[in-house]
Amino acid sequence: MTANYKVTVLGLGAMGLPMATRLASQLTVHGFDIAEPRLQLAEEAGVRTFSSAREAAEGTDALLLAVRNSEQLNDVLFGENGVASVLKPGAVVILTSTVGTEAIPATVGRLAEFGVGLVDAPLSGGPKRAGEGDLLIVVGAEPSALEAARPVLELLASTLTVVGDKPGDGQALKTVNQLLCGIHIAAAAEAMALADALGLDQAKTLAALEAGAAGSFMLSNRGPRILEAYSEEGAEVLSRLDIFVKDMGIVGKATRSAGLATPVAAAAEQLYLLGQAHGLAAADDSAVIKVVAPTKRTAKAG
Numbered sequence: 001m002t003a004n005y006k007v008t009v010l011g012l013g014a015m016g017l018p019m020a021t022r023l024a025s026q027l028t029v030h031g032f033d034i035a036e037p038r039l040q041l042a043e044e045a046g047v048r049t050f051s052s053a054r055e056a057a058e059g060t061d062a063l064l065l066a067v068r069n070s071e072q073l074n075d076v077l078f079g080e081n082g083v084a085s086v087l088k089p090g091a092v093v094i095l096t097s098t099v100g101t102e103a104i105p106a107t108v109g110r111l112a113e114f115g116v117g118l119v120d121a122p123l124s125g126g127p128k129r130a131g132e133g134d135l136l137i138v139v140g141a142e143p144s145a146l147e148a149a150r151p152v153l154e155l156l157a158s159t160l161t162v163v164g165d166k167p168g169d170g171q172a173l174k175t176v177n178q179l180l181c182g183i184h185i186a187a188a189a190e191a192m193a194l195a196d197a198l199g200l201d202q203a204k205t206l207a208a209l210e211a212g213a214a215g216s217f218m219l220s221n222r223g224p225r226i227l228e229a230y231s232e233e234g235a236e237v238l239s240r241l242d243i244f245v246k247d248m249g250i251v252g253k254a255t256r257s258a259g260l261a262t263p264v265a266a267a268a269e270q271l272y273l274l275g276q277a278h279g280l281a282a283a284d285d286s287a288v289i290k291v292v293a294p295t296k297r298t299a300k301a302g
Contacts, residue, residue, distance in 0.1 A: 006059070015130050064096065127238065139170050182248045191219075241275050241282075271288050
């Protein structure tokens, strides 16, 4: 099935490029990005690049999208230079972003007019894991669309969970996932701020917490970057803070729609919003510690 299989990756940024590189190891990959340096890196990785999204997407079997929000999704597919009309009938759009469930039905309907299916496949991991095919991907898709997307999904995922047979099911599970992730990052930041306020060595505290019942993936993953947040250059940006402004907004909208009280998630959302208001939108999300504790205390507690 994969001999003549072609996949197009639109957006060759922090996640798009390593995903495209991973896919190019076994598939024919087309790519497009508005940034010329990213196109050059993609070419070096074996990706055939194009001067426009429409050129890159024409005749492809699968279109991999990593967009910021539902507005971008609509624009990329159906806007003035939208690519939906150049996809061949039977192709699938693989949506890897967290955009919430609301935009999905209309997107499915409009793609169906072109004979194209939607595979709702939000993912978790990061650039390194994307390049290694070690992502967690949760999928909601009709069986025929899922089968059409499998060559892509199986190359990118170490854990592929099919949560339902309709687009939107993946977004629903990812919304639950982001509720926990957003809370865990905020909690890790509060814990490290408290350790500093109590005069503890933060690095030693982090190591001790990781080894015990308080440990979590987010604590281990974000903890070292939280400790770098106060440095002049800050932590390396692997996940922007404003992504969690968006994602916790999606969580809040979903919980209100369900009539469900989620006070802890709401409090975490406020921390990310405050971080954005204080100019940290483009910083790594670990910088949320600077909302809890704007300055690092260096003196030991008396």
